[in-house]
Amino acid sequence: MKIAMIGQKGIPAVYGGVEKHVHDLALRLAQKHDITVYSRKWYTKSDKNNFEDVNIVYTPTIHTKHLDAITHTFTSTVHALFQKYDVIHYHGVGPALLSWIPRLLTPKTKVVTTFHSIDRYHQKWNFLAKIALRLGEKAACIFAHETIAVSESIKQYCQNEYNTEPTYIPNGVNKVEKKIGQKNLKQFGLKKDKYFVFVSRLVAHKGAHLLIEAFQKLKAHNPTNKKIQDIKLAIVGGSAYTEDYIKKLHEQAKNNSDIVFTNFQSGDTLDELYANSISMVHPSLNEGLPITVLQAMSYSIPVLVSTIPEHLEIIRNPRALFIENNVEEMEKCLKNFLQMTAEEKEKMSKENLSIVDKQYTWDVIVPRIEQLYKRVLISNKTKLKKILA
Numbered sequence: 001m002k003i004a005m006i007g008q009k010g011i012p013a014v015y016g017g018v019e020k021h022v023h024d025l026a027l028r029l030a031q032k033h034d035i036t037v038y039s040r041k042w043y044t045k046s047d048k049n050n051f052e053d054v055n056i057v058y059t060p061t062i063h064t065k066h067l068d069a070i071t072h073t074f075t076s077t078v079h080a081l082f083q084k085y086d087v088i089h090y091h092g093v094g095p096a097l098l099s100w101i102p103r104l105l106t107p108k109t110k111v112v113t114t115f116h117s118i119d120r121y122h123q124k125w126n127f128l129a130k131i132a133l134r135l136g137e138k139a140a141c142i143f144a145h146e147t148i149a150v151s152e153s154i155k156q157y158c159q160n161e162y163n164t165e166p167t168y169i170p171n172g173v174n175k176v177e178k179k180i181g182q183k184n185l186k187q188f189g190l191k192k193d194k195y196f197v198f199v200s201r202l203v204a205h206k207g208a209h210l211l212i213e214a215f216q217k218l219k220a221h222n223p224t225n226k227k228i229q230d231i232k233l234a235i236v237g238g239s240a241y242t243e244d245y246i247k248k249l250h251e252q253a254k255n256n257s258d259i260v261f262t263n264f265q266s267g268d269t270l271d272e273l274y275a276n277s278i279s280m281v282h283p284s285l286n287e288g289l290p291i292t293v294l295q296a297m298s299y300s301i302p303v304l305v306s307t308i309p310e311h312l313e314i315i316r317n318p319r320a321l322f323i324e325n326n327v328e329e330m331e332k333c334l335k336n337f338l339q340m341t342a343e344e345k346e347k348m349s350k351e352n353l354s355i356v357d358k359q360y361t362w363d364v365i366v367p368r369i370e371q372l373y374k375r376v377l378i379s380n381k382t383k384l385k386k387i388l389a
Contacts, residue, residue, distance in 0.1 A: 001373055002034040003087045006076045007069070007095030010039030011051055015238065015264045016201065017291040018091050018116050019043075021171055026054045028366045036083070038076035040068070065241035066129055069094050077101050085109050087373050092116050093133055096140035103143050110376045113144040115154050115166060117288030138162055145376045148369070151289040153309040167372055172365035173294045173356060180299075182276055184269040188234060188260050190276070195232035195260075196334070197277035199270075199292045200284070201240040202249065207283030207306065207325075208235055209245075212252050212259060214283075214330035219258070221331070227338055231258070236273055238264040275299040278345075279337060284308065285324055294360050297352035302345055304333055314355065317348055 005022050013023035026035050036055040041047065042063050049056050059079050061072035073095040080088055081102060089112045090096045096113040103111055118137070141147050141158050147166040149155035155168045182192055196215070200206040215233045222228040235253075239246055253259040265273060274280065280296035280303045287310040294314065296303045305311040306324035315321065319340070322333035337345075358364075 001086045001377070002084065003029065003036070003089060003373065004076075004080050004083065004085045005035070005037045005089050005091060006073055006080065007091035008037065008039075009043040010041075011037040011054060011056060012044065014043060014266060016240075017171075017288075020291055021114075021116070022091055024172060024174060024362055025366065025369065027052055028362050029370070030054045032370075036085070038072070038079070040072050070097065070132075073098050081106050086377060087112055089114070090140070090144070093118075093136035093140045095136070096144070097132065097136040099139055099143040110145045110373075111143060112146045112148065112372065112376060113140040114148040114150065115140050115158060115288070116150055118154070118157065118286065141166065145379070146372055148372065151287075151310045152313055154288060169365060169368050169372070170360055171289045171291050171294060172360055172362040173291065173298045175357070175361055175363075176271075176275070176298050176300075178271075180271050180275040181268075182272060184272045185276060188262055188273075190232060190234055190260065190273075192276040193278045194230060195234050195277055197234045197236060197273055197280050197296075198282070199236040199274065199280065199296070200282070201242075202235070202237045202246050203240050203242050204245055205285045206237075207285055208237075208249055209252060210325065210327055210330065211281055211283045212249065214327045214334060215259065216253075216256055217327065217331045218334050219256070222335070228335070231278070231338065233259045234262060234273060234277070235259065236262045236265055236270070271299075275301065277301060279304055281330075281334070282306065282311070283322075283324070283330060284311075287311065289313070294356060297356045298361075300349045300353040302337065302348040303352060304337060306330075314360075315352075316355075317351060319344075320348060 008019050008022040013019040029035050030053040041058050059075035087110045088102050090099050091114050102109050141162040141164040148169050149166040158166045282305045307321050322329040
């Protein structure tokens with residue numbers, strides 16, 4: 001099959017959940033299929049046209065907060081119209097806004113969209129952007145021959161809001177099969193099992209400000225507890241057009257030397273930050289299906305998460321949960337976790353790894369996506385026809 005991926009910032013992935021998803025999926029599919037990933041030069045900082053058997057095409061974009069994704073999607077779509085792809089796969093509801101173009105102009109090409117998250121809930125978007133994202137949701141559900149929902153909650157949302165039946169295929173992660181060291185921790189003043197880690201783009205709905213507040217209160221309320229006083233917090237991530245928010249985070253944490261900002265990290269350094277932490281904490285208020293949580297679980301570490309539906313699909317241990325947007329509950333969860341025995345923490349780690357191995361590795365996910373591609377290519381029926389009938 002000849003397949004194009006549109007909507008992501010590019011490959012190889014530097015940061016971003018959708019980018020990591022497309023990176024891993026494309027590399028796997030390229031072992032058997034002709035895969036092209038449309039990319040943005042500002043993101044990859046490269047002009048190479050191939051990465052591990054994946055074709056890379058760069059098209060123009062207007063690199064601003066509100067125009068970058070849609071202009072790159074438009075130029076990528078126009079280019080794709082002339083390439084005779086079997087499948088054009090749009091990633092994200094914003095890019096899906098233009099999925100009608102190949103439906104109209106290249107009817108032989110099948111269109112697939114992946115509904116990664118309900119982006120209009122994210123606080124960084126203004127009113128007009130949220131309207132566009134709402135229209136993108138509808139386009140993702142109506143114009144595509146097949147829509148993939150990465151979580152059961154998104155599947156239910158599409159059923160309720162748009163009267164359509166997406167296919168549930170969750171995000172995947174790679175198995176951790178290499179030995180991970182500790183040498184890159186020194187630059188951040190971190191030691192194995194002596195820090196919590198938070199990994200995400202620094203946008204408000206991910207809740208970094210809530211975690212910082214909970215961590216500071218944990219320290220302040222337990223001045224004689226050595227285990228608590230020795231623990232640090234690593235904030236791993238950078239801006240997504242959110243410089244003002246990041247400035248507020250640094251201001252919030254300026255009097256606490258136990259809070260470390262690492263900016264975006266990748267490769268061995270990111271591996272080490274995950275694998276050597278005592279736990280990852282993910283206080284997000286809104287998600288699709290968080291790849292960072294799945295990735296942390298794949299390193300066989302405990303993960304503490306907010307009780308949003310997408311987290312509850314993955315994490316089942318009640319001792320790993322705290323009510324979202326509730327600093328006091330998060331502080332209590334952190335303290336209770338630090339008081340657990342080594343055996344209890346190890347049990348949480350093994351449970352996490354088992355869940356990922358059974359349900360969320362690419363070995364499980366890629367065949368399901370391949371099957372969807374094959375199904376859509378042989379089907380003469382389309383959702384658009386059904387909806388318009």
